Each structure stands twice: as C-alpha cells, then as structure tokens.
Amino acid sequence: MGFARAELEAMVEHWLDANRRAETAGDWKLMGECYTVDASYGWNVGPKDEFMAVGREEIIEFALGHEMAGLSGWNFPYEAVIIDEVQGMVMGLWRQVADATREDGSHYEIQGLGGSWFLYGGNMQWSWQRDFFDVGNAGALYLEMMSAKALAPGMVARIEGGMKGERQPGHYRPGTAAVGLWERPSP
Numbered sequence: 001m002g003f004a005r006a007e008l009e010a011m012v013e014h015w016l017d018a019n020r021r022a023e024t025a026g027d028w029k030l031m032g033e034c035y036t037v038d039a040s041y042g043w044n045v046g047p048k049d050e051f052m053a054v055g056r057e058e059i060i061e062f063a064l065g066h067e068m069a070g071l072s073g074w075n076f077p078y079e080a081v082i083i084d085e086v087q088g089m090v091m092g093l094w095r096q097v098a099d100a101t102r103e104d105g106s107h108y109e110i111q112g113l114g115g116s117w118f119l120y121g122g123n124m125q126w127s128w129q130r131d132f133f134d135v136g137n138a139g140a141l142y143l144e145m146m147s148a149k150a151l152a153p154g155m156v157a158r159i160e161g162g163m164k165g166e167r168q169p170g171h172y173r174p175g176t177a178a179v180g181l182w183e184r185p186s187p
Contacts, residue, residue, distance in 0.1 A: 026072035052177035062170035070155025073099030
C-alpha cells in the first residue's frame with residue numbers, strides 16, 4: 001500500500017498551505033479539497049461523545065463548517081510532522097492559539113498536545129483523519145474565554161447548547177457512528 005516519500009511530502013505541503021489559506025480567509029471549508037469523496041474524519045470528545053463526519057460533504061459541512069464556526073482568527077501551527085510512506089500515514093502535532101488576548105497580552109491557547117493522524121488516499125487527498133487534543137484543557141479555556149467575553153458568540157451558543165445536552169451535528173455516543181473511531185479503510 002505504500003506511497004513515494006516525495007508524494008507524501010508534497011501532500012503535507014499541500015495540506016499546510018490549505019491550512020494557511022483557511023486561517024487567512026477564516027473559512028475552513030476551503031480545506032474540503034484535501035479529502036477523498038469517501039473519507040472519514042473524527043475525534044473523541046470525552047466518555048459520552050465522539051464526532052464523526054463520513055464523506056467529503058459531511059466533512060465540509062460538519063467538521064470544517066459547523067465545528068470550526070466561531071474559531072475565525074485562531075491558528076493551528078504545526079510543530080512536527082511524521083511521515084510513514086510504507087503505511088501511507090502522516091502524524092501532525094499542532095497547537096491551538098486564539099487571536100484573542102488576555103489582559104496581560106498573552107494569547108488564549110489550549111494547553112496540552114493536539115494532533116491529527118492521517119491516512120493518505122492518493123491524488124493529494126486524505127482518506128481518513130482522526131484528531132486528538134486535550135478535551136479538559138479545551139473546555140477550561142473556552143469557559144475562561146466565555147467569562148472574559150473573548151469567545152465568539154457562535155462558539156458560546158454551541159457550548160451552551162452542549163451543556164444543555166443538545167447533540168451537535170456529527171456528534172454521537174461512542175460506538176454509534178456509521179464509522180468507528182479506529183475503523184480505517186481497507187488498503
């Protein structure tokens with residue numbers, strides 16, 4: 001199933017460029033071109049919730065649209081990228097930094113490690129992506145930002161809805177989504 005190292009390196013550069021364009025435009029949907037038609041993209045959000053988007057259209061609408069709404073101005077700098085051309089996998093480790101600042105001038109940033117694990121599908125597209133981040137630190141930062149009125153209204157509404165038990169699009173009880181968190185496409 002392997003791919004040429006140069007092709008995967010080119011995909012990583014394509015991906016990072018798409019990230020930069022999306023951050024600049026404040027429109028994460030621009031990254032939809034980076035996924036195969038049948039790709040899946042998911043992450044765990046704690047013991048009672050997982051996110052899963054199946055297919056490019058759901059990825060664009062739910063993962064890159066709904067989930068990223070309220071994060072305009074944030075940037076997600078990649079600190080390291082590991083490429084495994086034999087398995088066609090890439091691991092990227094990133095940070096989550098808001099454009100909003102505290103009174104002391106420091107940027108709000110989700111502490112802990114964040115990352116994405118990708119499976120390359122050829123043609124400069126991912127066929128599978130799973131993200132991981134420190135959910136506890138993310139929640140604590142969002143609450144801090146809400147208290148300081150530094151979080152976008154759309155994100156505040158999503159968080160308040162979640163606190164009331166409203167299930168957001170693409171969110172499922174663990175193990176109930178159409179594609180499992182660990183389920184990868186066959187080679």
